[in-house]
Amino acid sequence: MNTLETPQTRNELQANRPQHKRTVECLLRIMSLLIWSWSPKIFSWNCQGAASKSFIRTAKWFISKYHPNIFCLVETKTSGCNADSLCAKLGFDKWARVEALGFSGGIWILWSNSVQIEVLHSHPQFVHMAITDQLGRFWNLSVVYGSPTLHLRRRLWSSLKRTKLHVNHPWLIAGDFNAIANDYECSSPSNPGNHKNADFRNWIFSEALLDLGFSGPNFTWRRGKEEGTFKGARLDRALCSLDWIDRMHDTKVTHLTAIGSDHSPILVEFDTKVKQGGNDFMFQGAWTRHRDFLDFTRQNWDKEGSVWQNKDTMAVKFKDWNRTVFGNIHYRKNNLLRRLDGIHKKMDQACHAGLVRLERKIKKELEDTLQQEEILWFQQAREDWIASGDRNTSFYHAATKCKKAKIGRHNFLDMVGIPW
Structure with missing residues (x-):
């Protein structure tokens, strides 16, 4: 004897399916995306020029491998329509740029619709933004490219201040500072050259910032392949305010492999979970x-x-x-x-x-x-x-x-x- 499905039963099942489907989709979106699986990633890289033929290939490889929500490029050395064309090729929903000065400088910020970004202040050496993430949290992000010239870099420390930017949320500052904070952050501690200056350390202290540390190689910039000519330093880093530690859980900074540039990209992840068995x-x-x-x-x-x-x-x-x-x-x-x-x-x-x-x-x-x-x-x-x-x-x-x-x-x- 076969079991028959009556028209009444079939209609009841079909009527309940759309409502159940909407409920399930809503729960999946809220719980799977917002609570447990969304781990924000910020990728910062001194690409040393975005006009080269290998730049797009390397940048796309980084994006496909690490899937950043916010992709930051400094020292792009490219401006105008050419810069907009390159940004469009990288596949992000939105972007903002600080134009290069001639063939030097330039800051690009590209992001997906998983975050809402408002650019609050732009400067030749940094971009300051307000971020709203998928969990409804508000925080500030400043992406930095410190000038290689010492007297110009001093203008960065005087401008990138909490009081001048009206920072009132957890604050993350990341990028290439072109400066070191300690002797051991360069390959020649006795001769750090133009990278070490007291202004950088004083700025970190006055703004009450914390270094988030890192995993990976010690130096983010390297030049010279011979023993006598090799130079290396930790010029790229991520700093944060005290309230960042309380609000943003499990922040992790990784120095990645340097490809297509003398600088290693840095990947900042937070809301990460440390697996324990x-x-x-x-x-x-x-x-x-x-x-x-x-x-x-x-x-x-x-x-x-x-x-x-x-x-x-x-x-x-x-x-x-x-x-x-x-x-x-x-x-x-x-x-x-x-x-x-x-x-x-x-x-x-x-x-x-x-x-x-x-x-x-x-x-x-x-x-x-x-x-x-x-x-x-x-x-x-x-x-x-x-x-x-x-x-x-x-x-x-x-x-x-x-x-x-x-x-x-x-x-x-x-x-x-x-x-x-």
Whole structure:
């Protein structure tokens, strides 16, 4: 005896799908993007000229590898229509520029729609901005290109001040300062040349700024390949205000491999999570297909608290709910298939209304479980599209394996830092 779907049942299901789909999409957007998976990245690079043939190729490689939300270039040495044409080729939604003076200087700021940026002040040696991120937080960013000329660089320290710029939010300052703060930040501590000056250290002290440190090579600028001619210094860095440490969690600065320039780019990431064994948390899109998900979220979300206050609490509760209620998708699918096979064998012997109702219930649970499995593999594969109703999970298995293979492959670099 076959189970029939009546027109009334079909209409009820179709009427509920749009509302459920909108609810799921909203929750996925809020939780997956805003709370756990959005990790802002700021990329700052002294490219030493954007007019060369290799610049676009190198810049696009950096963008595809690190996916920055804000891409900052200094010493671009390019202005006018040519500069706008190059910015358009980099694939960002918006940009702002400080024109180069002849064939020197120039600051470009490019960003995606994941952040809102308002340029508050521009200067030949820095751009000061107000940022609103996806979590609704307000902060200030200043991108710096300190002049190589000492007396011009002194104008930077006198202009880049909290009182003059009216800084009233957490403040991040990043870029090429063309100066060092300590003797050990250059290859010749006894002869730091034009890079060391007391003005830089005094400015850091007077503005109550903190050095965010770094991981990677010690020097961000290198010149000369022979032992007698080699020079190196930490000219590029990221500094922050005291309230930045309190508001922006887990800020990390990395000195990247220098390609196409004497300067190493610096990557600033915050809201990063340090993985500790299996304790890291990731929101699972498949949870949204469970019948109790919405009620569980409403009951445990503190409406009086902020997103950040709810984040850690909800992570713990979701982990417990996943273990005690949601369970293992693959185990549940196999169990439902075995039960459905048993029901069909019973129906072949003697069918009755109770078996029909049980079969309908198991089929509905199996349909939900298959959708959850599809979402699980889709999320692990990190693909940008999915065909609704397609049960060919082998595609997602393959995509996930390819992703892992790419991650492994990019761990091997040749002598100039290009992945094999």
